[in-house]
Structure formats: structure tokens, C-alpha cells
Amino acid sequence: MTTVHERADTFHDNDQKPVGYGRMLRKEDPRFLRGRGRYVDDVQLPGMLHLAILRAPVAHARIVSIDTSAAEASPGVRAVVTGAMLAQQGLAWMPTLSNDVQAVLATDKVRFQGQEVAFVVAEDRYAARDALELIDVEYDVLDPVIDARRALEPDAPLIRDDLDGKANNHCFDWETGDEAATEAVFARADVVVSQDLVYPRVHPAPMETCGAVADFDAVDGKLRLWSTTQAPHAHRTLYAIVAGIPEHKIQVISPDIGGGFGNKVPIYPGYVCAIVASIVTGKPVKWMEDRSENLISTGFARDYIMRGEIAATRDGRILGIRTNVLADHGAFNGTAAPVKYPAGFFGVFTGSYDIEAAYCRMTAVYTNKAPGGVAYACSFRITEAVYLVERIVDCLADELGMDPAELRLKNFIKPEQFPYTTRTGWVYDSGNYEPTMRLAMDMAGYAELRREQEEKRARGELMGIGIAFFTEAVGAGPRKNMDILGLGMADGCELRVHPTGKAVVRLSVQSQGQGHETTFAQIVAEEIGIPPADIEVLHGDTDNTPFGLGTYGSRSTPVSGAAAALVARKVRDKARIIASGMLEVSVADLEWEKGAFHVKGDPGTSVTIQDIAMRAHGAGDLPEGIEGGLEAQICYNPSNLTYPHGAYICVVDIDPGTAQVKVRRFIAVDDCGTRINPMIIEGQVHGGLTDGVGMALMEMIAFDEDGNCLGASLMDYLIPTSLEVPDWETGFTVTPSPHHPIGAKGVGESATVGSPPAIVNAVVDALKPFGVRHADMPLTPSRVWDAMRGQARPPV
Amino acid sequence: MQVPAPFEYERATSVDHAIGLLERLGSTARLIAGGHSLLPMMKLRLANFDYLIDINDLHAELGYIETGPDEVRIGALTRHRELLESAQLAAAFPIFADAERVIADPVVRNRGTLGGSLCQADPSEDLSAVCTTLDARCVIRGPGGAERVVSMEEFHVGPYETAVADGEMLVEVRLPVRPGCGSAYEKVERRAGDWAVVSAGAAVWLDGGAIVDARVGLAAVGPNTTGIPEISAALRGREPSESLFEQAGAIAAGSCDPATDQRGSADYKRHLAAELTRRTLRRAVERARS
């Protein structure tokens, strides 16, 4: 175990250029820093038309009529398409990633404000947008269902009358754990604490909004689609199924992506509209949504109304955890999660603790809000799970009068218990929690902070210290348990070494800012000793990369990272045979030293991987049975998820007069197993922590009682700036994954998962003098002030 | 990308040219200064105008800060950034720098103007609260060079509505200078660069130990940024003290009319009106004394 908390001097280390793991500047950055990234909106094709979407102004209404004649007559307009027209082609509805259906364009009713109603295709973006104003839709407005708590009331308006036999707004029920065993544990516990918690609806709000350019060639029948997608291969298959275009005639290209955070996992109606528009007009068509469209209509995250209960002995042994969840899925169940996991991986709500029993019952409902769900860097609902457990553990500490750090330390799963099967059936592959927790406490100066807090409290100052300890579960599959609409969650990788010893590696996953072009080059470099600068990483183009399920749920390194390492080992194995021929010794007499084979006991007699590559493509003889070329391909099916963990400590100060929260310090110790590029890991952590500050303190997609979205612009939906965040203090421990070829675990979402409870716990801790035990996010000054006066309320 | 409805655009070459165009085009035209309030509204299609008259070439004519013995004069096209960085202005009225530090972000401050801020007449707008606090006079020029001078109370007719009529423009803001002045501004925001949940400005004029005059201006607590005459009346002639500030805060809370919204509850905003009134008065007095 090693630690870093001093600031890494990242500006000079490009000179070091590690051949393998280590700190190095990102290969992709020069193009981003020079404004030379190429995003979907940068795609310009000859004769390209532009598409704009008319959206529902109200949350729930029957469509009485649509008159498009004025729009059709507007200058520059080439086509106006409504749901009725799509219905004639059987394209008005499409499947969602959760086996529900969603309207591409509304035919019967609109079910959320911002829903797609019609689209215009015109010669430029302005003409398309202006013509939207000329489409006359008559609506018969219906009562909406906005509060999920009321969705199942007998007189609640019925949202999904499109579904056969549907008589209420029930979406699904789900349970996990052992109800009776949990009941028994609760019955004999000394202490039971229960707490209602709301994880509000938030939005990933990537800097780049969603969009697509569709180019259908009527002659060869090929569709090329540039789109903002985190899962190009899965999207291609789904387009083939939905639109009936043969899969080999579809090329999905996901170029540079300006942030995803889960927002770009689903297939949105706009993509389908762009495809239809290109087929109808015979021209390439671009659709790029604007900021408001992104915020009101695309994949939201969270929206869980939870009751958490925890049972313990008087001396602080946690016995059981129980939870009841009401999940708001919006108008269509568009959740992006493995099919057998309708609640994502929420089942890990038992956290990092060795307990006797656990149970969760969940009900999901439809409301008149945007569909989506499971987005925003949440590892399939682990964000909600970790928030639940880390908040109620703090409530328990409060009840027991115990230090929250001590309570956690006392209940951690012990290192010798791994692999550990939780009470809800998850097999945690590895973990060593106490050193991680102790390191965070040391870095924070925990005891000293508590002393400072005591002094401040005596003076009437409000200071809080919040702890969260999380275990993540990332890297979906294995494919037998995890699939999305039947597509198994495994990922391919191809590596080709060119004659001069340079290489290209092709991935099925897609970077949205995670630095794949660097990390994957380093993984391959570590295995075959070709410098990362000599390895081109290709991704995001279905015609040029192997099949796989894409990047979300922190799965790139656990799944494709493993594939990249294994494919490189395959190439190395072949290289060894060629080397044996070149050195005229047996394979067993060769020793590998990063980048070269030499004869055992004779380091001077060696061939480099570059020599071998030339030989593999050259005119000379190769060992018997060996084909020319130096390349390999693999499809990696993970045997289990990987389970990163981390300990976060947050220190806040609250102005007692204005109730404003200032995050003064934040200590994040992450354990993601083997660290490939520490700088990139730190960047991922910094971003996730910033997300956490946003969710904890300011972000919420709110609705008024009519269902109007109150977060439709970045003026109303706040995301944090550099001024709201402290200098992050990061550290690490290393507990390699035992089943991953290089021991790496995902880290992209750890900080988003772990930081909100740390911040909320800190705020609640600061408010202890007011008798506050819980306050829901977002902890805006006004809501903190309510809590100080004993009037903490769930957010609306 | 959000795009506004079609409009015609012309760059004014002089103040008179701008006024001439405004007069001819009437209510279908708008001036565009920094554009940081107007363009967002047009892109969201909350406002549509047929003509925009760009006055940014008039910076030489309308962008200035002149401090005299009796008056500080600020041209309507003076940018937020110039207000923030002016040492002269900070010496006379530190309230400006206080406020400018918490208005929007550097990108907005590089372009946004004093005139645009006042003319936007957003109830949450900070410079209106500053100008109200300092008892500013607004110089409005009309056709033929005719000028009229109005107080801030007269200038703000209602939310998003000012005394500037079609064919007129705001050209200058005048701030009376009186001895013994101290001023300060404070804002509570949910996040840096956000509009105020509530903000307050205070100015006091001391003579010896006593308050000769005091003014408080609040933003985001009612349909208009407003001065509170009752506070001035309660403070005049008194020695500054914590209990006096307390009393002023209570008046502020009682006389404002905030609404509950995403930024906060009405009760909380009323509480802030009191809290920020106390804080800014305290600081204004400290500054007047030093």
C-alpha cells in the first residue's frame, strides 16, 4: 500500500512517457486543447439538412389535431413529420432499453413536458426552428401525475393507456434479500433506526447535448449514423431490429463525445427521427438538441423515495438493513440497466458491512415526467444504494452516540472474508476496508478535526465532518447474468502490430472524456512493451471496432481493459514463438523483459518486439505453423464484477446567519485496484467529487404541480463551478481484483457514488446543535435554514 | 444551440443615430448593449424583436466613470468589468466593487453594462439595488437630444419595465457625493454566478458619531429593487449600534414582499433581508469610519 496526497507534478511527466502504467499526459488532449476535437455537431456533409423537434408544452394531454400546413409552406422547409405519419410505417413507437415502449413521436397523447410531437426538416437550423412555431397542435389537457407518492392512488389519472389492459400507473415491483430473516433480526435488535430519504431527480447535463447526423444512401442501402452514443455497437443492433435495416448496412460512429455520464446510453427519439428524415429526404440530416431539450427530455437520474431502516446492538454491531423504495420512472421505463436488474445494482445497499440480514422491496411507478433513469455516473443505481446505507449508518451513530468512523470500522467486512457474499447475493471479489478508512482519517486529521469542531460549537459556529465509505460494483457482465435487450455484456478487442512495431488497438467501448486513448495504450504497452505513443487506440466506429456493449457503469477498464491486456498477451505469445525462431532457441529458453525477449542467462542475445514485428511481416522464415502478421482478437466475458471501494471525508462550514454551506475540505481515498494512469484516475475522481457537490448542494430537476419542468436551463438547473469546490485531497490504497487479468477495477463513478452522502453527512453533522438528524438534498441555503429551524422537508 | 427568431440588425454610429432608429422603429426595436440579458431571452424565445440596434460602437461616447466633488457620473455603456476595476469608484463607493464581484462571471462582466442592467429591470438585478442604495439619478435622452433626469424609484416602473419610453435611451447614471459616506453590498446565492436569492446594499453618511443619512436597497425580494424609506427615517440622527442595525433589519424583513421559488422560501428570503441589511449596515459604518 502506498499513498499520495501531495500534488502530482503532472506538467513535466510527459517526458517520462512510461512504457506501461504510470503518470503521463493524455494523448487525446492536444486535439481537445487546440479545439480540434471532432464532435457530432462538427460533421458537415454535402447537401445536409437540419432537423428540429416540436415538443409538448404540457405534461399530459390528448392530441386532438395537428396542422402542419403553415410549417410546410415556410421557406426552406423540406418535410414536416408527425406521429401519425410514423405510425403508417410502424415507427411511431420504439422499444426502450428496459423492454418498455416509448413514443418516437406522440400519436395519441403527450405524457411529459418536452415529449417529441413532430419534426421539421429544413435547409438550415434556423429555418427548421422557425417552422416549429408554425405547427398548430390542439391539445386536450389532462390532469398529470407529478408526485410519485400519488401515482397509485385509485383516482390517479392513467398515463399508459397505450399498454394493453393497463389500469394504473404501476411500472414494476422488485425485491431482494430475505424478508423473514430480516424481520427476525429487527425483532431482536436493541436499536432500530428508520429514516425517510429522498434522492431527488437530477440530470447528467453533459456539456455536449445529444444529437445525430444520419446519412442513408438509397443506392447501396447503407445508413451511416454519427451519434452521441456511449454504446455504438448496441445501438447499431437495436436500429437493425427497430428500423429493419440489415445490421451490416448500418455504421454507427460515435466521434468525440463531450461528456456522457449515462445521458448518452439510451436511444432517443431524435436519433430515430434523424434516420427517418434521411430516408424520407434522401439527404444527410443533422439533429442537435439544444440545452433546454437536453435537460427536459433526456435520461434523468435517481428519483428514489426511500425509507431506510437499520437494526443494531446497543454496542454498535449492525445486524440488518431494510429498505422500501418508491421509484419514479417517468412516462416510459427507459432505464438503461441489465434486463434482469430492473433496479440496477441497488441490491448492494448493504454497503461495506458484514451484517446478518437484509431486505429491499421496491415499487416503481409511471409519472408524467421525462423517461430515462440510471444515468449520471451511478453504476446502475449504486449511487442511491450507497447514499441510503451511508446516511442510515450515520443516523444509527447518532442514535447510539457513537463516532460514525468508529461505527463503520467496527462493522466492515474483514479482509479475510473476501470473496464475500452479501445478504442480497452479491459476491464482492476483494476488499481491504480498514486501511483505506484509516488513511482517509489520517489525511484528514480526523481527531484534530473533531477537537476543532468541539471548540467551534462552543462558540456557536457550525462546522460538520461527514464520512462515507462505499463499495462499488462495476464492470458488467458476466454475460450469462447481464444483457441489454438480449445482448450479453462482454466486450471485444483487437490488436494489430504493424511491421515497424507500431500498433493499433480497437475497442468496443467508447470514451466520453475518460482518456481511453491513453489508458488503453498504456495497458497494451505494459503487456508488450511498445511505448504508448506508438499505439493508436480506435473506438466508437462500428465498422472498425469489434462488438461490445460500450462505456457506462464504470465498465471500460474492468471489461475492455481486461480484453486489451489479454489480447496483448495473445500477441506476445505469438511474438515469443517468432522470437524463438529468430534466436534459434526453444520457446522455453526465452525470457520476456518488457519490450524484448532474450535468451535465458544471456541478456545480450535478444530481439525487441519491433524486430519481431518486422520479422512477422517480412520475407524471412517463420517457425513452422506460424502465420505471418502479428495480431490477435478477443472477446472478454468477465467472470464477476469488480468491487472498488473508498473512504471519503468532507468538512463543511455553515454560515449560521445565511445557512450557506461551504465545503472546506474533501479527502477522497480510492481503491480501484491496479492503477494504470494515476493522473487520469485523479481526474476522474475530481470530476465525480464535483458532481457530488452539485447533487448534494444544488442540483434538482423539479416540477411544478402542472408538470412544468423547472430545471429547463442552466440558469435554473445549477451545476457547480470551481468556486464551490475545495482543493481535492486524494489518496489511494491498492487491492487488486483477483479475477481481473491486471487486477484493475473501474473508477469512473466511484466519486459520484461516494461523495453525496459524505457531504450530506457533514451538513447534518454541522446542524447537530439544532437537533437535526437528516435533511434531504439539495442542501440549498433555504433548505438548510429550514432544517436549522426544525422544518426540514423533502424537496419538491 | 438555441436560436432566436429572425430579426434585423443595425450598428448605431452615435447616440443620436441610435435614438433616431429607436424613434423610427418604435416598440418593435430594442437596443442591444452587452446582450447578456437580451439574447438569452431571445434564444429562449421569451422575447422576440424585429430589430436590434447595437450600441457597442458607442463605448467611447457612453463608457466612462467620472468622479467629481458633488457627483459621480457613469456612462450607460460602462461594462461590469470597468465598474469592478475602477479605483476611483471603489474609493467613493466600495459598494460597486462588492456587488460586481458577485455578479455573474468574468465572461458576462466583460460585456454586460450598467445601462443594460438597469434597463432590464429584473427584480433580482444587483446594480439596480446598488443604484437605489446610492440614490442614483438616471439620465434619459430622447429625440432631438432632449434629456430628462429621474430617480431610481421613478426609473423602475415595474418588473422588466422602466421609465425609458420608445425612442429614448438611458445615457448616464449620476450618483450624488456627500461627505462621511460608507457603503457595502452582500448577496446570498446558491452558487457563484447565480442570480441573488436575496441581496442587500447599504450606504451611510456619518457626521461625527451620528448617522446623517442611511439608505438600504434590496434585490430579489419583490417586484422591484426598492429603497426602504422607513429604514432611512429610523437611522437618521442616531448613533450606529448593533441594536440599531437589528431594528433596520426588522424593518427590511417587514417591508419586503418575496415569493417562494426554486431559490428559496419567502420566509427564508425575509430572514435574509434582515440578516443582509444588518451585515451591510455594519460594514458600511465601518467603512465610513475608516
Ligand SMILES: Cc1cc2nc3c(=O)[nH]c(=O)nc-3n(C[C@H](O)[C@H](O)[C@H](O)COP(=O)(O)OP(=O)(O)OC[C@H]3O[C@@H](n4cnc5c(N)ncnc54)[C@H](O)[C@@H]3O)c2cc1C
Ligand atoms: C450567466 C449570467 C449570469 C448573470 N448573473 C447576474 C447576477 O448575478 N446579477 C446581475 O445583476 N445580473 C446578472 N446577469 C445579467 C448581466 O449582468 C447582464 O449583463 C445585465 O443585466 C444586462 O446588461 P447588458 O449590457 O448585457 O444588457 P442587454 O442584454 O444588452 O440589454 C438588456 C435590456 O436593456 C436594454 N438596454 C440596454 N442598454 C440600454 C440603454 N442604454 N438604454 C435603454 N435600454 C437599454 C436592452 O434593450 C434590453 O432590453 C447575468 C447574466 C448572465 C448571462
